[in-house]
Amino acid sequence: IGMGGPHVLPKGEIKNIIAIGSGKGGVGKSTVVTNLAIALVKQGQKVGVLDADVLGPNIPVMFNTNQHPVGDDKYIIPIEKYGVKIISIGVLTQGTNEPIVWRGPMISNAIQQLYTMTKWGELDFLLIDLPPGTSDAMLTVGQSLPLNYGLVVTMPAKVSTDDATRFYKTFEKLEVPVMGIIENMSFFKAPDTGTVYPIFGEGGGTIMAKNMNAPLLAQIPIDQKVSSCGNEQAPVVIADPTSFA
Amino acid sequence: IGMGGPHVLPKGEIKNIIAIGSGKGGVGKSTVVTNLAIALVKQGQKVGVLDADVLGPNIPVMFNTNQHPVGDDKYIIPIEKYGVKIISIGVLTQGTNEPIVWRGPMISNAIQQLYTMTKWGELDFLLIDLPPGTSDAMLTVGQSLPLNYGLVVTMPAKVSTDDATRFYKTFEKLEVPVMGIIENMSFFKAPDTGTVYPIFGEGGGTIMAKNMNAPLLAQIPIDQKVSSCGNEQAPVVIADPTSFA
Numbered sequence: 137i138g139m140g141g142p143h144v145l146p147k148g149e150i151k152n153i154i155a156i157g158s159g160k161g162g163v164g165k166s167t168v169v170t171n172l173a174i175a176l177v178k179q180g181q182k183v184g185v186l187d188a189d190v191l192g193p194n195i196p197v198m199f200n201t202n203q204h205p206v207g208d209d210k211y212i213i214p215i216e217k218y219g220v221k222i223i224s225i226g227v228l229t230q231g232t233n234e235p236i237v238w239r240g241p242m243i244s245n246a247i248q249q250l251y252t253m254t255k256w257g258e259l260d261f262l263l264i265d266l267p268p269g270t271s272d273a274m275l276t277v278g279q280s281l282p283l284n285y286g287l288v289v290t291m292p293a294k295v296s297t298d299d300a301t302r303f304y305k306t307f308e309k310l311e312v313p314v315m316g317i318i319e320n321m322s323f324f325k326a327p328d329t330g331t332v333y334p335i336f337g338e339g340g341g342t343i344m345a346k347n348m349n350a351p352l353l354a355q356i357p358i359d360q361k362v363s364s365c366g367n368e369q370a371p372v373v374i375a376d377p378t379s380f381a
Numbered sequence: 382i383g384m385g386g387p388h389v390l391p392k393g394e395i396k397n398i399i400a401i402g403s404g405k406g407g408v409g410k411s412t413v414v415t416n417l418a419i420a421l422v423k424q425g426q427k428v429g430v431l432d433a434d435v436l437g438p439n440i441p442v443m444f445n446t447n448q449h450p451v452g453d454d455k456y457i458i459p460i461e462k463y464g465v466k467i468i469s470i471g472v473l474t475q476g477t478n479e480p481i482v483w484r485g486p487m488i489s490n491a492i493q494q495l496y497t498m499t500k501w502g503e504l505d506f507l508l509i510d511l512p513p514g515t516s517d518a519m520l521t522v523g524q525s526l527p528l529n530y531g532l533v534v535t536m537p538a539k540v541s542t543d544d545a546t547r548f549y550k551t552f553e554k555l556e557v558p559v560m561g562i563i564e565n566m567s568f569f570k571a572p573d574t575g576t577v578y579p580i581f582g583e584g585g586g587t588i589m590a591k592n593m594n595a596p597l598l599a600q601i602p603i604d605q606k607v608s609s610c611g612n613e614q615a616p617v618v619i620a621d622p623t624s625f626a
């Protein structure tokens with residue numbers, strides 16, 4: 137395992153590639169990827185997003201778009217929304233809620249195709265939204281894409297930090313340097329009374345950061361404005377949780 | 382595809398096998414499986430749980446157990462907690478947060494081994510906790526286990542119901558009759574003020590149930606007592622969301 141192996145695909149005009157994963161599904165990984173991408177664009181960076189979550193391609197919904205990518209004779213032209221270039225397995229099958237039943241090798245091929253066939257042009261950051269779990273997609277991204285960093289998203293609950301820890305260790309095995317940990321849905325602050333409810337427990341992110349000797353980059357509250365992103369509303373850019381400056 | 386194909390494994394002394402899935406991770410599938418299992422035991426049923434979520438085996442944590450299954454010369458003896466017989470890939474690797482990096486065929490084998498090697502004895506219900514996504518594990522369970530029913534768990538948000546709908550359609554393709562849909566984390570009711578906050582949106586479960594022409598079996602609120610299950614507390618049996626009577 138490890139970076140820079142024999143089959144690593146070329147980087148083209150992309151400066152930084154960051155893979156974002158969580159191990160466990162539903163912790164807010166796609167939400168973080170979407171808001172991070174837009175926050176970076178607001179800082180003047182050129183940003184792309186590759187949705188490698190072939191089992192649940194939610195990025196198009198998060199960006200509130202049902203545009204279809206078009207292709208010229210050699211490349212796929214990514215769609216653009218909020219200044220971000222986006223490609224997802226989701227836009228290739230959009231409109232039909234038909235299940236894609238994938239076997240391992242198909243997943244690996246699809247991700248490599250999406251990465252190499254898309255005409256990204258010049259990018260400062262390409263963010264990769266990984267599927268839950270540590271399997272074919274994770275191995276493909278870790279072994280064949282020229283990653284600069286990994287980022288791990290978790291919720292405070294033990295089931296989330298357990299899976300996130302497994303996931304973090306896979307990044308380490310693949311020799312991907314991890315920038316840090318983002319804890320999402322850390323607490324709910326009632327908009328009317330201001331009372332704070334630690335709905336999903338507390339402290340998980342801090343304990344995990346200590347165990348993995350990694351920085352806890354942000355703790356993002358539960359916010360109804362965030363969850364409505366994807367329910368036909370524009371993404372709420374969470375006050376930039378991580379400064380990449 | 383379809384039930385009763387050539388390779389379906391024998392049912393032994395198990396009366397009903399129900400596969401519970403969601404498509405999207407983090408919607409509360411393992412929480413529903415855990416609480417449903419205990420609710421059925423309280424009604425005097427003999428119940429087993431097979432955690433087929435090889436990528437994130439959370440069932441042992443939800444049952445708050447770190448017991449290890451023992452084996453006799455031929456079988457694996459499942460662990461028992463709260464009167465439920467449990468086997469999970471998680472108990473085979475417990476204690477080490479080492480990632481299991483699985484390729485497709487390994488996942489299929491592991492699930493079949495867990496099902497056939499475990500000494501279940503007489504059971505009224507065997508609940509199978511499926512991993513997120515529609516891939517190898519889903520195909521294996523659908524094609525080689527003699528399922529009676531499927532159950533789909535979702536949250537109200539569109540990203541969840543989109544994935545759950547894809548998942549529901551995979552059950553249909555595999556000719557598994559779906560009992561219905563459970564919407565989880567439908568709203569948060571503040572314990573002190575009683576104010577209801579639809580944190581993750583509302584209505585998704587109802588719309589999905591209408592689209593799939595399936596019963597919406599329950600809408601489970603967000604409850605801090607529920608989320609603390611798995612954070613070292615005993616599972617809260619959610620007022621039995623579905624009556625199997």
Ligand SMILES: Nc1ncnc2c1ncn2[C@@H]1O[C@H](COP(=O)(O)OP(=O)(O)O)[C@@H](O)[C@H]1O
Pocket residue numbers: 158160161162163164165166167168194320321356357358359360362363364365366406407538539540541580581
């Ligand atoms: N901070 C937050 N506050 C409120 N809802 C959130 C937050 N983060 C994520 N969500 C919601 O939780 C659900 C899961 O998030 P998602 O980004 O799809 O997770 P993942 O990509 O890890 O599966 C979505 O419905 C999303 O809108």
Ligand SMILES: Nc1ncnc2c1ncn2[C@@H]1O[C@H](COP(=O)(O)OP(=O)(O)O)[C@@H](O)[C@H]1O
Pocket residue numbers: 161162293294295296335336403405406407408409410411412413439565566601602603604605607608609610611
């Ligand atoms: N009704 C609920 N109220 C509060 N927390 C919940 C509820 N259902 C699930 N959770 C919490 O949400 C997280 C995800 O649930 P889990 O059962 O692990 O989902 P899945 O199996 O779909 O990945 C866990 O931390 C769990 O404790």
